[in-house]
Amino acid sequence: MALPRTLILGGARSGKSTRAEQLLVPYEDVLYVATSGTRDGDQDWARRVELHRERRPVTWRTAETCDLEAVLADRTDPAPVLIDCLALWLTAVLDECGAWDDSAWYEGAETAVQQRCDALAAAWRVTGRQVIAVSNEVGMGVVPATAAGRRFRDTLGRLNMAVADASEQVLLVVAGQVLTVKPTGV
Structure with missing residues (x-):
């Protein structure tokens, strides 16, 4: 069984999403929160999304949203939640805040992005949902070679630390192998 708050980290194509799904297989009803959005004309992306959908049980529901705070605050839905993924959520936040541009970053976008990350971490910390x-x-x-790439890496690293700190369990997936970073109860 999954724990109330579990963070699963890993590199691209490491098996982290598959592991998250495996932890929730015992549940008939799961809310799968996809933060990826659509990418018009990108056939490779569409195929990746389709493979994710095919892998999930048909009884699981999907919500395509980046309003993670609302999902975490919802006390009316008893289903466990799988959020896939925080990196794509952050990409959407950076897009919304215009934070990829160097001048915008220093003219307020950095503060706006940090406020969104803080709000998500706070919602994660107090959620009563199994997630x-x-x-x-x-x-x-x-x-990363660019300032925008470094901003993304640094911001995601800080977000991951905040979510990990408020999690009962943190796992790292490397080449499909799961390593326990923060065991239950620590």
Whole structure:
């Protein structure tokens, strides 16, 4: 059984989403929160989304939203939640805040992004829902060549730390193998 708040980290194509889904297989009703959005004309992306959908049990529901605070605050839906993923959520937040542009970052976008990350971390900390979130671990790779890439990496790293701190369990998936970073009860 999954724990009330579990964060699963890993690199691209490491198996983190599959592991999250495996933890929730015992549940007939799961709310799968997809933060990826659509990418018109991107056939590769459409195929990836379709593969994710095909892998999930037909009884699971899907919500395509980046309003994660509302999902975490909902006390009327007893279903466990799987959020896939925080990195894509952050991408959407950076888009909304115009934070990819260097000048915008220093003219208020940084504050707006940090406020959204703080709000998500606070909602995660107090949720009464059983929830698993998937996120990319970006701190083990090369230093991004652009300022925007470094902002993304640094912001996601801080968000991952805040969510991990408020989680009962943190797992790291490497090459499909699961490592326990924060065991239950720590």
